[in-house]
Amino acid sequence: MWSEHCCYKNSRPLLSQFPTQGDRILVGPGENAGVVDLGKGLRLAFKVESHNHPSAVEPFQGAATGVGGILRDIFTMGARPIAILNSLRFGDLEDARTRRLLNGVVAGIAHYGNCVGVPTVGGEVYFDPAYTGNPLVNAMALGLMETPEIVKAGAAGVGNPVLYVGSTTGRDGMGGASFASAELDATSAVEDRPAVQVGDPFLEKSLIEACLEAFQTGAVVAAQDMGAAGLTCSTAEMAAKGGVGIDLDLDLIPVRESSMVPYEYLLSESQERMLFVAHQGREQELIAIFERWGLHAVVAGVVIADPIVRIRFQGQVAAEIPATALSENTPLYQRQVLAAPPAYVQKAWEWRCDRLPPCTAQGITIQGQAHTWSDILVQLLQVPSIASKQWVYRQYDHQVQNNTVLLPGEADATVIRLRPVTNQETADAGVDTKIAVAATIDCNARHVYLDPYEGAKMTVAEAARNLSCVGAEPIAVTDNLNFGSPENPISYWQLAEACRGLAEACHHLNTPVTGGNVSLYNETLDAQGQPQAIYPTPVVGMVGLVPDLGKICRQGWQAEGDRIYLLGIPLDRLTDQVSLGGSDYLAHIHHQVAGQPPRTNLNLEAQVQATCRQGIQQGWIRSAHDCTEGGIAVALAEACISGHLGADIQLPLSPTQPEQRWDQILFGEGGARILVSVKPNQQGEWESYLQNNLPQHWQYLGTVVNPQSDLTLRTDDHLTLIKVRIEEITQRWSQAIAIQLERVQS
Numbered sequence: 001m002w003s004e005h006c007c008y009k010n011s012r013p014l015l016s017q018f019p020t021q022g023d024r025i026l027v028g029p030g031e032n033a034g035v036v037d038l039g040k041g042l043r044l045a046f047k048v049e050s051h052n053h054p055s056a057v058e059p060f061q062g063a064a065t066g067v068g069g070i071l072r073d074i075f076t077m078g079a080r081p082i083a084i085l086n087s088l089r090f091g092d093l094e095d096a097r098t099r100r101l102l103n104g105v106v107a108g109i110a111h112y113g114n115c116v117g118v119p120t121v122g123g124e125v126y127f128d129p130a131y132t133g134n135p136l137v138n139a140m141a142l143g144l145m146e147t148p149e150i151v152k153a154g155a156a157g158v159g160n161p162v163l164y165v166g167s168t169t170g171r172d173g174m175g176g177a178s179f180a181s182a183e184l185d186a187t188s189a190v191e192d193r194p195a196v197q198v199g200d201p202f203l204e205k206s207l208i209e210a211c212l213e214a215f216q217t218g219a220v221v222a223a224q225d226m227g228a229a230g231l232t233c234s235t236a237e238m239a240a241k242g243g244v245g246i247d248l249d250l251d252l253i254p255v256r257e258s259s260m261v262p263y264e265y266l267l268s269e270s271q272e273r274m275l276f277v278a279h280q281g282r283e284q285e286l287i288a289i290f291e292r293w294g295l296h297a298v299v300a301g302v303v304i305a306d307p308i309v310r311i312r313f314q315g316q317v318a319a320e321i322p323a324t325a326l327s328e329n330t331p332l333y334q335r336q337v338l339a340a341p342p343a344y345v346q347k348a349w350e351w352r353c354d355r356l357p358p359c360t361a362q363g364i365t366i367q368g369q370a371h372t373w374s375d376i377l378v379q380l381l382q383v384p385s386i387a388s389k390q391w392v393y394r395q396y397d398h399q400v401q402n403n404t405v406l407l408p409g410e411a412d413a414t415v416i417r418l419r420p421v422t423n424q425e426t427a428d429a430g431v432d433t434k435i436a437v438a439a440t441i442d443c444n445a446r447h448v449y450l451d452p453y454e455g456a457k458m459t460v461a462e463a464a465r466n467l468s469c470v471g472a473e474p475i476a477v478t479d480n481l482n483f484g485s486p487e488n489p490i491s492y493w494q495l496a497e498a499c500r501g502l503a504e505a506c507h508h509l510n511t512p513v514t515g516g517n518v519s520l521y522n523e524t525l526d527a528q529g530q531p532q533a534i535y536p537t538p539v540v541g542m543v544g545l546v547p548d549l550g551k552i553c554r555q556g557w558q559a560e561g562d563r564i565y566l567l568g569i570p571l572d573r574l575t576d577q578v579s580l581g582g583s584d585y586l587a588h589i590h591h592q593v594a595g596q597p598p599r600t601n602l603n604l605e606a607q608v609q610a611t612c613r614q615g616i617q618q619g620w621i622r623s624a625h626d627c628t629e630g631g632i633a634v635a636l637a638e639a640c641i642s643g644h645l646g647a648d649i650q651l652p653l654s655p656t657q658p659e660q661r662w663d664q665i666l667f668g669e670g671g672a673r674i675l676v677s678v679k680p681n682q683q684g685e686w687e688s689y690l691q692n693n694l695p696q697h698w699q700y701l702g703t704v705v706n707p708q709s710d711l712t713l714r715t716d717d718h719l720t721l722i723k724v725r726i727e728e729i730t731q732r733w734s735q736a737i738a739i740q741l742e743r744v745q746s
Contacts, residue, residue: 004520007330010486011518014499022512024475032073034514036476045079048140048480048541050519055137058196059104063137064112065199070141072225075208078151078215079143083416084113086123086139087441087539091132093740101135110395115201120396121404122414127384130535133524138480140441140541147215153224154241155277155303162301165290166207166273168256173197173269199271207272210293219282226273232266234275235309239323248301249312262318338493348450351594359662373722380630383588387736411554412466413440436546438472445535447597450582452494456501456538457600463542464509468609469624471552471616472544479516479540484523484533494536508602553616555625556643562704563683568608568673570699572652577671584629585667598670608672611694620678620686627673633666635675641730646709649702653715
């Protein structure tokens with residue numbers, strides 16, 4: 001309970017700077033999940049959590065139980081789970097262990113989500129040697145409230161019975177919370193395997209239905225998922241939040257193994273279990289519901305006035321401790337933050353573009369090998385972190401429940417139709433199915449590594465931009481902070497600076513933080529026994545409101561002849577907001593991780609995103625796609641691939657302009673930049689709106705052309721910079737991960 005995973009002893013002081021209040025926030029940090037008001041009686045619960053170390057040791061069960069755990073956080077609040085997203089990071093695909101981890105994690109996510117009947121609708125997958133041996137598996141879930149009252153975790157009512165419901169308790173997952181807050185080493189795969197839980201998605205499906213039915217009765221006072229630290233955490237947190245105590249008898253707990261001792265009962269993290277406080281006299285009503293669903297339900301304890309947790313075993317008191325000692329009065333470490341950026345950052349920031357080989361409008365020569373810009377684009381489209389993730393998401397059922405409007409790969413964010421439950425509140429509000437929710441999960445960890453403050457700001461901005469690109473208003477955030485050991489001054493500096501950046505961006509973009517997860521000690525020991533931390537990876541999950549399902553956008557071009565525009569920083573006026581520092585071009589073409597990542601102008605972000613949303617609402621914008629990894633060239637290629645159409649682009653640049661870095665223009669990353677397409681007959685109205693609302697920050701680029709054509713980028717005087725066949729780049733982009741897996745395994 002005093003591990004970082006449970007009490008946040010290193011991170012809690014930093015988290016206090018996050019904005020947590022807002023007009024739509026119904027439940028903020030401190031409960032099982034955050035809840036936001038979508039209007040018209042619709043309320044959304046959502047949260048993200050990590051299952052990194054379990055997935056490193058046993059990838060299938062580690063990832064599967066990560067999905068099961070985040071789903072329980074959602075339906076514990078009284079919400080029916082409607083969608084799952086995930087953020088995954090692995091080492092280099094050339095490494096055999098990385099391939100095993102990838103296969104196991106994806107299979108585990110698919111198994112649990114597909115079987116439990118909740119669609120896996122989106123996410124991100126990155127590959128980098130920084131995650132070798134310590135993959136990141138962050139699972140996010142969304143749920144639509146079904147109960148009139150939000151179910152919370154604080155126990156109440158002295159004398160009320162405490163019910164144990166769900167599956168049996170075994171010895172699996174022992175010490176999982178402590179294991180999550182320790183470095184991995186060469187022995188972890190064997191010695192730490194008992195700390196990995198084993199999940200049963202079919203049992204969890206029954207648990208969802210039983211819990212939601214139980215909550216509808218009004219007989220449940222409080223509910224808590226038995227996740228990290230199992231019975232210990234659920235009893236202590238429920239008692240502490242309610243200002244009461246709990247007296248629990250372990251002899252009444254259903255078990256699946258014999259001769260268990262109190263230590264094993266209390267620290268088992270067996271899955272699919274819950275702890276309820278019920279209204280006195282109504283326990284049998286609840287027990288009958290769970291038994292009808294084939295689940296265990298027993299009265300195992302009682303709420304007491306003394307604010308303690310008392311555990312009984314075989315007629316004696318096995319443990320007794322103040323509840324707050326385990327859940328609230330935990331250690332808090334006020335660590336010193338480095339006064340200046342560490343040496344690795346200062347050295348990286350010394351890098352300048354002029355250290356790269358000179359380039360021309362025709363291309364660049366690297367180590368004696370000439371490359372055209374078309375060659376570079378094709379290479380980048382095959383980088384696993386940029387290439388199509390269809391090898392991953394085709395293993396997921398993303399259409400179960402029949403509410404997934406935008407499928408994986410179709411848009412910058414997913415969109416889920418909301419089908420409200422029938423109750424008086426929604427009936428009176430006249431709720432229809434036009435309202436939808438959009439969701440995304442994002443982080444560019446390489447940028448965070450090079451500048452945690454700017455990289456974290458950009459992560460929030462990109463998540464909001466993705467939602468804006470589908471026509472959704474960003475409303476709230478859940479975050480998952482994946483970092484190394486806080487005892488290392490560099491890792492703690494990264495964490496502190498990233499939290500500062502997240503807080504500033506969330507304040508500015510009006511996206512309060514409703515909760516999340518902190519995962520520290522993400523390190524492995526090298527051959528010399530020295531800890532090697534992952535890239536600092538503050539993953540941001542964000543949700544947005546779609547007011548009208550008839551007005552949403554995909555990322556691909558929609559029709560031949562449509563006009564293409566760039567919203568944001570024009571290509572002929574690049575600033576420090578668009579940079580090659582930390583870019584995929586620099587990392588994968590020149591094999592360098594260096595430079596200053598792009599700066600984020602939050603004011604411009606807000607303007608550009610509002611313009612995009614307004615354009616979608618007015619019906620002017622037919623497609624929208626933000627410029628992120630790989631810059632403008634990759635974004636244009638992705639819009640062509642997704643829309644199965646070509647594009648004829650004329651950049652407002654001259655090939656004779658002095659000191660011009662064509663690679664920065666084509667592949668520089670960052671900035672509040674969105675590619676949009678507009679019908680030809682609406683061009684005048686659209687440009688008039690832009691001139692009045694986004695002056696100096698938009699640019700006409702060209703035209704969508706027929707699918708048998710190419711993606712062509714030309715200069716002002718028609719010198720061709722890039723010309724690639726859509727069919728060719730589609731094939732290379734879509735098959736890159738599968739081909740690499742087959743090649744290295746053969």
